[in-house]
Structure formats: structure tokens, C-alpha cells
Amino acid sequence: MLFSTLGLSCFWCHNLEFKGRDIVSIEDFIQTEINHILDVAKSMEPLAKGGSELLKGKILATLFFEPSTRTRLSFESAMLKLGGNVIGFAEPDASSTRKGENLADTVRTVENYADVIALRHSLEGSAKLAAEFSKVPIINAGTGSEEHPTQALIDLYTMRKESGKIDGLKVALVGDLRYGRTVHSLAYALALYSVELYLVSPETLRMRKDVLATIKSKIPVTENANLEKIMPQIDVLYVTRIQKERFPDAAEYAKVKGAYRIDLKTIEKAKKDLIILHPLPRVDEIAPEVDNTPQARYFQQVWNGIVVRMALLSLVLGAVE
Amino acid sequence: MSEKELRVTKIKDGTVIDHIRGGYALDVVRILGITGQEKRVMTIAINVPSKRFGVKDIIKIEGMALSAQEVNRIALVAPHASINIVHDYAVVEKQEVELPKTIEVIIKCTNPCCVSNSGEPVSSKFHVKNEEPLSLKCHYCGVSIEKADVLKQL
Numbered sequence: 458m459l460f461s462t463l464g465l466s467c468f469w470c471h472n473l474e475f476k477g478r479d480i481v482s483i484e485d486f487i488q489t490e491i492n493h494i495l496d497v498a499k500s501m502e503p504l505a506k507g508g509s510e511l512l513k514g515k516i517l518a519t520l521f522f523e524p525s526t527r528t529r530l531s532f533e534s535a536m537l538k539l540g541g542n543v544i545g546f547a548e549p550d551a552s553s554t555r556k557g558e559n560l561a562d563t564v565r566t567v568e569n570y571a572d573v574i575a576l577r578h579s580l581e582g583s584a585k586l587a588a589e590f591s592k593v594p595i596i597n598a599g600t601g602s603e604e605h606p607t608q609a610l611i612d613l614y615t616m617r618k619e620s621g622k623i624d625g626l627k628v629a630l631v632g633d634l635r636y637g638r639t640v641h642s643l644a645y646a647l648a649l650y651s652v653e654l655y656l657v658s659p660e661t662l663r664m665r666k667d668v669l670a671t672i673k674s675k676i677p678v679t680e681n682a683n684l685e686k687i688m689p690q691i692d693v694l695y696v697t698r699i700q701k702e703r704f705p706d707a708a709e710y711a712k713v714k715g716a717y718r719i720d721l722k723t724i725e726k727a728k729k730d731l732i733i734l735h736p737l738p739r740v741d742e743i744a745p746e747v748d749n750t751p752q753a754r755y756f757q758q759v760w761n762g763i764v765v766r767m768a769l770l771s772l773v774l775g776a777v778e
Numbered sequence: 779m780s781e782k783e784l785r786v787t788k789i790k791d792g793t794v795i796d797h798i799r800g801g802y803a804l805d806v807v808r809i810l811g812i813t814g815q816e817k818r819v820m821t822i823a824i825n826v827p828s829k830r831f832g833v834k835d836i837i838k839i840e841g842m843a844l845s846a847q848e849v850n851r852i853a854l855v856a857p858h859a860s861i862n863i864v865h866d867y868a869v870v871e872k873q874e875v876e877l878p879k880t881i882e883v884i885i886k887c888t889n890p891c892c893v894s895n896s897g898e899p900v901s902s903k904f905h906v907k908n909e910e911p912l913s914l915k916c917h918y919c920g921v922s923i924e925k926a927d928v929l930k931q932l
Contacts, residue, residue, distance in 0.1 A: 559897060580893040581892050581893065582894060582918025585893075586898055603919055670922070
């Protein structure tokens with residue numbers, strides 16, 4: 458049985474069920490389920506290097522209505538490494554959306570061609586809507602400023618792999634906490650563990666109030682933290698890009714552009730075992746000189762993206778329990 | 779006619795919305811879309827002494843029976859109100875307003891980037907997080923909206 462050959466722990470003790478499940482929001486998960494996904498991801502490491510036939514005959518459709526480099530290629534690479542096939546489009550102009558087709562109809566069409574759909578869309582709630590119409594599992598690959606649950610799972614996987622744990626970590630989220638979907642999902646995910654969270658952002662890019670209310674009810678959160686002061690205590694520095702494309706007003710973007718930049722001086726007083734993460738792409742918020750420090754882990758995150766997405770595809774398609 | 783008599787004057791046929799929390803009657807009138815131009819007799823009593831709430835508001839509307847959707851609308855701004863249908867000066871039906879756990883159609887999500895505002899074949903849908911103060915969470919995008927947001931849409 459695949460389960461035992463992959464050396465996973467006793468998942469059925471928790472009565473977990475992933476086959477056919479949609480991955481829409483981190484809020485839909487409990488900690489046990491997330492831990493199980495991370496365990497499965499770990500078991501995918503050798504398959505990611507050596508290849509596998511685990512999903513032979515299965516098809517992933519990547520419907521990307523917004524630009525992407527990492528997420529789409531990572532999903533496609535994950536599926537190919539598992540022996541599956543990939544179809545899809547990378548921009549809405551290449552689909553019937555341009556002719557006025559709505560998302561519900563697109564999903565009800567594509568479900569006939571594929572066994573699982575990875576969806577990226579500019580509208581918030583679009584993954585939820587797609588899941589309501591689709592017969593095949595929908596995996597949210599980023600919806601507007603709302604959520605990016607698979608990235609959050611990658612971030613957790615990286616923390617566990619690089620720091621050896623998640624519980625007990627002190628994590629600083631830096632940058633665009635208002636429009637950044639990755640930090641919303643990550644904040645929800647971290648709130649399921651025993652972590653201390655520090656939020657660092659310009660005034661106009663403070664954490665979205667719905668997310669803030671949820672996480673504050675679960676874990677200690679320090680708002681408007683001073684990065685310089687907290688640097689010696691934190692275990693994880695999670696940096697995000699200020700997302701020009703999300704600003705309704707270009708003048709507002711101009712005011713905060715370049716509001717912070719992590720360089721060697723910023724991390725001078727950091728712990729030796731601090732890890733610096735970034736969902737990428739970066740613009741100028743992390744200086745290239747930081748790339749070669751032992752703390753930089755953002756390119757390792759990219760690799761981890763493949764194994765986490767291999768795990769998710771295998772789980773929702775029932776190839777792994 | 780004394781001031782006291784004016785307050786308690788019965789209506790012959792229509793609806794009495796009672797036990798509205800003190801100070802919220804005008805919100806109820808607004809949410810029902812009543813402008814005062816309907817040529818109906820209507821009485822609004824605000825901050826009347828009440829054993830249950832300390833003070834309460836009452837609205838009496840002649841010649842109007844509320845639909846189920848209108849009752850649901852009232853629940854958004856006056857979740858503990860009671861509705862009495864009056865016929866020939868007697869209460870013939872009494873209904874307690876109750877805020878449902880999920881609210882559909884009545885209001886739209888305030889998030890312009892929400893998929894429920896984009897022409898998809900779905901209605902707006904909210905989950906009630908808190909009754910008082912009112913807090914609703916959009917089923918699709920997760921954005922929270924409050925009573926002030928609801929009133930702005932009326």
C-alpha cells in the first residue's frame with residue numbers, strides 16, 4: 458500500500474479525509490490536517506528528485522487568470538513529477554473569458570477535461586465559487602488579495618524543515634499585509650500553532666481587519682512592531698513585496714514604494730538561526746547581498762513548493778491517504 | 779387627546795413592530811424602504827419605557843402586512859423585535875424576528891473585488907458572526923460587514 462511505502466504516520470487515527478477535497482482556504486483546516494499534509498510533503502522529497510508514476514493517467518488543469526511564474530510552473534512540475542499530465546492556460550485572453558464566459562461556466566467545462574483544477578483569479582472568493590460548481594477538486598492557487606493557501610503550506614513546511622519546528626517560533630510578517638494574499642493565508646495557518654506573531658508594515662498596508670480579528674483571538678500578535686527592536690528575538694523573518702497591481706490608486710502605491718528594505722545592516726543583530734522567507738517575486742525589498750547569507754531561505758522555498766504541491770495533488774486525487 | 783393616548787393608539791388593520799431596541803426605529807423604517815410618501819398612517823415611538831430593554835421603539839403601520847423577506851430585513855437592524863399582525867384592532871398573528879445564521883440576497887458584499895459582485899450565477903450570501911453589534915462575513919470573500927454597511931445599501 459502506498460501509505461506504508463511512503464512511511465507516513467497513522468493518519469487515520471485523526472480520521473482525515475482528503476480525497477476529492479477542495480483546497481480553498483487555510484481557514485478550512487485544523488492543525489492535524491496541516492501536519493499531515495506536511496508529512497506527506499516530506500515523503501514526496503525523494504519522488505520529486507527521482508520521479509514517480511503515482512498520478513499516471515491523471516490530468517491537472519491550471520486555470521491562471523492572473524500572471525504567475527512560480528505557482529503555475531510549480532503545480533505543473535509537481536504533476537509531471539508524479540507521472541500525470543497538465544493542460545491549461547496562463548492568461549485569461551487565451552480563454553473564453555475574453556468572449557464573456559463566466560467562471561462558473563469555465564469550471565463546469567474544464568471539469569470534463571481534468572481530474573483536478575488549480576485556479577488563480579483576481580476576484581476574491583473565486584476559488585470558493587469554483588468549488589461550488591466543480592465536480593473535481595479545486596485548488597486555490599491565489600485569489601486576489603484574499604488567500605494563497607498552498608503558499609502558506611509551503612511556508613510552514615519550510616519553517617518546519619529549516620527551524621525544526623513551528624510551535625514556539627517568533628515570526629515577523631513584513632511588508633504589504635493589506636493586499637498580500639500570502640500573508641493572509643500564512644497568518645491563518647500560524648494561528649493554528651503556538652507562535653508569536655509580529656506585524657511590520659507601513660500605516661496604509663496594515664493587516665486586513667478580518668484576518669487580524671481571527672488571528673488575535675488565537676495567538677499573541679504584536680501590531681505595528683518595530684523591526685529593528687524585534688530583530689534580535691525573531692526566528693522567522695517573512696518578507697513580502699508591496700504589490701503595485703493591487704493598489705486602486707497609483708499615487709498611494711508611490712507613497713509606500715520602497716518603504717522598507719532588508720539588507721545586511723537590517724539583520725546585523727539577528728539570531729544566527731534566523732530564517733528569512735519570501736514568497737517571491739521580490740522587487741527591492743530584500744537586497745541581493747542578503748541572498749548569500751546563511752539566513753536566506755527563499756530559494757529553498759521554491760523547491761519546497763514542488764513537494765508540497767505534489768502532496769496536495771496526491772491527497773486530493775486519493776493516490777495517498 | 780392627551781399625549782399618552784397618542785402613544786398607545788391602536789391601529790385597525792396593519793402591522794405593529796414592537797420590542798425594537800431603543801433608538802433603532804428609524805433604521806427599521808429605512809430598511810423597509812418606507813419614505814413617508816406612501817399615504818399610510820404610521821406611528822413611530824422612540825425610547826418608550828420597556829421592562830425588557832429599559833427603553834424600546836415601536837412602529838405601527840396601517841394597512842401593511844410584511845413579507846417574509848421584509849421580516850428578515852428587520853432582523854438585520856432589530857434582531858429581537860416582534861411583529862404583530864393586526865386585524866380589526868386585534869392581534870391575529872405574532873412573530874418573533876430572528877436573525878438567521880445565513881443571510882442571502884438581501885444585501886451585497888461591500889468588497890468590489892468579491893466574486894459575488896461579478897456577474898456569476900450566485901447570490902450574495904453572508905454568515906452571521908455577531909448579532910449585536912451586527913457583524914456579517916461574506917460567504918465568498920470572507921470580508922466582514924457591519925450594520926453601517928448594511929444601512930448604506932438601503
